[in-house]
Amino acid sequence: MKNRIKKRGDIFLYYPELILVVILSIILSFFGVSYAQDHSGHSSLKTSARQEKPEKETTWTCSMHPQIQMPKPGKCPICGMDLIPVAGKEKETKEMPGSLRELTLSPYARKLAEIQTSPVMRKFVSVNVGMVGKIEYDETRVGYITAWVPGRIDKLFVDFTGVTVEKGKPMVYLYSPELLAAQSELLEAIRASRTLKNSKITTIKTTARKSITAAKEKLKLLGLTDEQIREIIRKGKPSDHVTILAPMSGVVIHKNALEGMYVKTGTRIYTISDLTSVWAKLDAYESDLAWIREGQEVEFRVEAYPGEFFKGTITFIDPFINPKTRTVKVRVDVPNNDLKLKPEMFVHAVAKAPVSAAARVIEKPDKKTLPPLVIPASAPLITGKRAIVYVAVPGKEGTYEGREIVLGPRAGDYYLVLSGLKEGEKVVTNGNFKIDSSLQIQAKPSMMSPEGGSGGGGHQMKHGGMSMKSKDEKKKIKMKMxxxxxxxxxxxxxxxxxxxxxxxxxxxxxxxxxxxxxxxxxxxxxxxxxxxxxxxxxxxxxxxxxxxxxxxxxxxxxxxxxxxxxxxxxxxxxxxxxxxxxxxxxxxxxxxx
Structure with missing residues (x-):
């Protein structure tokens, strides 16, 4: 026995490393238990901390119809697809969208999209009707110099067109035997009247006076003026030539005869036009006739005077439509005292037609007339006769609702609204296309997709239709619908x-x-x-x-x-x-x- 103990002691004596290993094991075991207890305590604190945090909400939505948001898993009430979870959020009271076309943007997103809004308002605006045409002579201010008697032109006082003449100035020196005979008749009647001056027979005196009057009237019908007739009487002898005078002031626009030329009664010699007033003959499209009225003011410009605008008044609308161009001629009277406007000048005109709330032309707005409801021209996204606008939802900052409206005509920088908006609502005037694109990405109704988008897997989104796979699914959806x-x-x-x-x-x-x-x-x-x-x-x-x-x-x-x-x-x-x-x-x- 003693030998065994001695041997064991020898083992510890001869192997001191073994003793060190045993001691270290005991120490590590002690600290290990202590660490486990401490770690267990920390874990329970973390678990408690997690439990103390507000619970997060898991929202279940449809990948095809993001507007569907449910608190629990299930089926989409529109297409029947399984709802998928959305990233957890802290529980909060969230209102359901009031429209299928509703979109909410964060302040950063609004700034990035450069969203701007303007109020819907009532105000008088004018429809601008564009027309093109050219300047023409005023036909009521055109005069003609013609031969009132047959004869020969011995002298023309105006040799070329474009000359400005004044009323009463000589234009043609005409030889006419017929005029010579008529003058002789007048002089003979005057001499006979003087001879019978002392006659006691009243009837003869009266006849002589009537002969003088008839001879004067004949000369007037042959183109002579009262002054020319008096000159013939003063001279006491007939002349075989007559001077034809200008009947009006204006510009000679046509010269139709030459010196030495024989003319007949009615032959046109000169054409004169008064250019202090001209016509602008414009072409109006058939679709614009509803906005054009006689008495309407028209503003136009010509290439010759950049930046300068002229004004006139519509005095006549042609009752016929040109079958080839589908346009109607509109005549505008334009004052031209400074003679800047020349016939045949091309013009670009705009007629401004004030409109009422009923989208009808009014002559002059007054207090009794209700102004139309208008929005800025940049607000609507046009889709034919209809348009999409995005309206800021009151009380929800950054929330916009898509709305389809019916537009009237465009009036300058505005559109008339016939249906879909109310006065005071705010419509998006900048960034509206970006909002529309976001709705389209989310498969919601938009300008490009009026009925919403469609997802994969053959499921097509149709408002008012459902794609089902089983009777159980139909029952569940029916309960919701x-x-x-x-x-x-x-x-x-x-x-x-x-x-x-x-x-x-x-x-x-x-x-x-x-x-x-x-x-x-x-x-x-x-x-x-x-x-x-x-x-x-x-x-x-x-x-x-x-x-x-x-x-x-x-x-x-x-x-x-x-x-x-x-x-x-x-x-x-x-x-x-x-x-x-x-x-x-x-x-x-x-x-x-």
């Missing part, structure tokens, strides 16, 4: 108005059709939008906006083609409404059941 019976009842009344309009379109005249469109609009406005909530409410606001625009366009249609175009668009939107809300006039086929 149930429509209040009161709304269904009002929608049916709207469909009946549409059916009345459909019959009138086939058989009625344009006045009856417009009246039915107006009745449809009235019925549409009576539908209570507050009966719907959530996504159904947003879809109705979209459809109601589109159908209201259809009704407005139908109400202002000028012919059956325009009315039919509005009706076809309305039919499309009515069908979308029926499909979206599962409404049918047949019993047992709608949500009202």
């Amino acid at each position: 149930d429509v209040p019976p009161a709304f269904v009842s009002q929608a049916k009344q709207l469909i009946r108005k549409y059916d009345e309009l459909s019959k009138t379109i086939k058989n009625g005249n344009i006045h009856q059709i417009r009246s039915k469109f107006k009745e449809f609009e009235t019925q549409l406005n009576s539908v209570n939008k507050n009966l719907l909530t959530g996504h159904l409410h947003m879809v109705w606001m979209e459809l109601a906006m589109l159908m209201r625009n259809d009704a407005v366009l139908g109400n202002i249609a000028t012919d059956r083609d325009e009315a039919m175009e509005a009706f076809e668009a309305l039919t499309k939107h009515i069908n979308r409404m029926k499909k979206q809300y599962k409404i049918s006039l047949e019993k047992g086929h709608d949500n009202a059941g």
